[in-house]
Amino acid sequence: MTQRLHVHHSQPNGFTLIEVLVTVAVMGILGSIVISFTGNEWRRERINTVAVELAGWLEEIRSNAFRETNSTTSLGGCEVTFTAISASNASTQLASVSPTRCAANPIFRVTGLTGNHTYSSASSNGTQIIFTPRGTTMNAQPIELRLKIDSNTYLRCFRVSENLGLIRIGRNDNVTGAPSSSSCSDYTRF
Numbered sequence: 001m002t003q004r005l006h007v008h009h010s011q012p013n014g015f016t017l018i019e020v021l022v023t024v025a026v027m028g029i030l031g032s033i034v035i036s037f038t039g040n041e042w043r044r045e046r047i048n049t050v051a052v053e054l055a056g057w058l059e060e061i062r063s064n065a066f067r068e069t070n071s072t073t074s075l076g077g078c079e080v081t082f083t084a085i086s087a088s089n090a091s092t093q094l095a096s097v098s099p100t101r102c103a104a105n106p107i108f109r110v111t112g113l114t115g116n117h118t119y120s121s122a123s124s125n126g127t128q129i130i131f132t133p134r135g136t137t138m139n140a141q142p143i144e145l146r147l148k149i150d151s152n153t154y155l156r157c158f159r160v161s162e163n164l165g166l167i168r169i170g171r172n173d174n175v176t177g178a179p180s181s182s183s184c185s186d187y188t189r190f
Helices: 017-064
Strands: 078-082 092-098 107-110 119-124 128-131 143-149 155-160 167-172
Touching (some): 017 107
Antiparallel strands (some): 078 092, 092 107, 143 155
């Protein structure tokens, strides 16, 4: 009787070069999408943080103006002055208040800048707000301050209404390049 030997050719248990290259290419594409998305989210959250901090600072001054009867102005109150900025300095001054006792920190600084990111600001209808001891303003028109991070990303606005002095935060998330001179289109939600 003749015995037949069966020889099995076993396949190697690994990946081919093509499979490895396709996997690396797919991972590279997914990684670039995640990095791009994360960068945009970081900018959005950073500008939102500055917006909330500035609104809180202005509210503090507005409420302290009730107690302020020493005459910085002819009627007393607290005077806020905005400074136009376009800087990447980690302690850029955006606003100051006089008298200094109107706020725990009389100078509002934009902080937390890293890398090549820059903030810019512009103001319409003036650069000063005077909160009176009644909690209102002496401004005849609303003051709007526009604040952006980087040149073509998210815009946040702060509007202080005339007379009543209500502080509202607005936005314009037109990331396709809304210039800092454009205004916020949405004051209904943050």
